Amino acid sequence: MNTAERKNLMSEVGNFVRFIISELKPKGKILTPFNVITGAIILAGGVLIVIRFVKGLGATTNLSQDFPWGIWIGFDVMGGVAIAAGGYVIPFMVYILGLEKYHPIVRPAVLTGFLGYCFYGGALLLDLGRPWHVINPLIGNSFGLSSVLFLIAWHFFLYTICEFVEFSPAITEWLGWKRIRQIVGGLTVGAVIFGITLSTLHQSALGALFLMAPTKVHPLWYTNLPVLFFVSSIFGGLSMVIVESSISHKVFQVDPEHHASFDDIVVGLGKAAAGTLFLYFTLKIISIAHGNHWHLLNTSMGHWYLVELIGFVVIPCLLFTYGVRTRNVKLIQTVAFFTVVGVLLNRLNVSIIAFKWDAANRYVPSWMEIVITLAVICAEMWAFRWVVNRMPVLTEHKGWEEEDNVVQMKKEVA
């Protein structure tokens, strides 16, 4: 390397570092109510996390020998992963089914998925008693191959990489790395296919975890767990995409063309959600019939089951259908919100509420568990905002397309 080259390189690196530093600074007003409130929660959560690691799980959580898993698993991981499912559902619709209409929401959906796994999967570290061994399932000589959790560990790891690859075009555009953009762009379809496969498996695997507790999970929820978890992740993910995009469209800058197609997209997603909700409902009924659990419906747990099934499956399904018929975007967005709540409730039911439903000492989360959970959610929103304000997520990256088209044409000619 001669001096000129070296100088060149140095200045490149310098520019890069300067760019990153300037991007790290917050954009927009700092002291907004949103920032103040979420900032306070994150700060409080941070302090509590320190206490958790210094004093152990007992000091911060209400976990017990009878209830080893609380909301950090039941809500953050189980629920968070389910509603992050948009990260595979939308790419499936666009890259596999070729439904180009949904292209504008691929990136936000993948970003939501990616951050969801980073933060809610990351919340798992808080819950692990011995997190310094978290790498053991990946390296090491002690693969617990018969464990569903082993599969989940691997899948979380691989899937997060897939989501990163799928999102990386946006990162390279932001950094202006054109050559790398082309390379990672070429990986997209592979990553999508691998990602969908992994998602199918670990979404259902989260349900399969509880197959090991046949005497502890209430029979109404126990039957057919893996399939039900998978199907509910689909409408959970779809609904979350609707909710997230309707918020994004109010809060962030969006391309005008996107605005135009936005209603169409929401209606389409609502239709897909209605369809999968109906499928889910059918599966639920089959599961009750399969286990012949009709008589259990008329117990107090059965009533609670019906609240979940009717209030958060049947009614959303009908309202989605109605909203799609009448093209009522507002209605669809509202129903999507309740569907998300319903999926979260289902995960809580399986992992906490219907888990040892007849135990004398029930688990109720401590305020510290709740604050830390909120802090994780707030931190994720900050990360989302940071990315969206910098990278071409809701907006199209301008400038490269024409050249790209030329390249594309050349390729096709050749």
Added chain:
Amino acid sequence: MRRRDFLKTAAISGGALLTGGLASAGTLKSAQDVFNEMASVLVDTTRCIGCRSCEEACAEAHGLPVPDIDDESVFERHRKTDPNHWTVVNRYETEKGTVYAKKQCMHCNQPACASACLVKAMYKTPEGPVIWRGNKCMGCRYCMISCPFDIPKFEYDSPNPRIRKCIMCYERLEKGEQPACVEACPEEAIVFGKRGELLEEAKRRIYNNPDKYVHHVYGEHEVGGTGWLYLAAVPFEQLGFPTNVGTRPYPELTKEFLYGVSLVLLIWPAFLLGISHARREEVKKEEVKKAK
């Protein structure tokens, strides 16, 4: 094309990686013989006098706080094991009067805890005892979710928490000694031996005293058989034993799912690729039509 090859290899190796260990779990031809050779303990609750010597011996053997065994008040409630008490003797009022029953890890033949553990920290030793290995455990507590007897216990108050439970005095067995509790029992209510022999002994006792015992050895078939076997004069639910755990080994509960996983890993990518190709052709045709 290259991509497809990559996916294929990934799927195959992934399938093997994620599910390959399964085959070895339940398909051993002479599994029963293997289990029969394993270290095992027989508890005859008709002999137990509730002296709690076993609790004391256990605590001493493992450096746990030694309980005051003259304190009768502990019998007022049905205790569970905890990180500092790996075995407890409980008192039950039954149709045939007061009965004492010692509880601890059952050392299952095919333990739920070990099959659930993603790092093999919970481990069924070839000798029989199910032990916990701290250098592997990440503290996920899935073993606690899975154990049908709620035995693994977690040190919630420690920043460096361990899973604690009876390990059948594994170190003592390695030295050729008996479990501490067995040695301490003044009534020979607990005896140590090979599982096959103890099973025979249990059946002999039932056969010789058909009126004294219920005709059931708890642990012979429960959850696919356990290393600890129990005899009793009254039905076992009266002694606080779960009777809804079935006879199917727990690892089998997720076996089908894990088989399904390797299938999906093989089929899904090809299937998705196929759809996406077909759809792309369709879209192209539509575009051509439109152009015309």
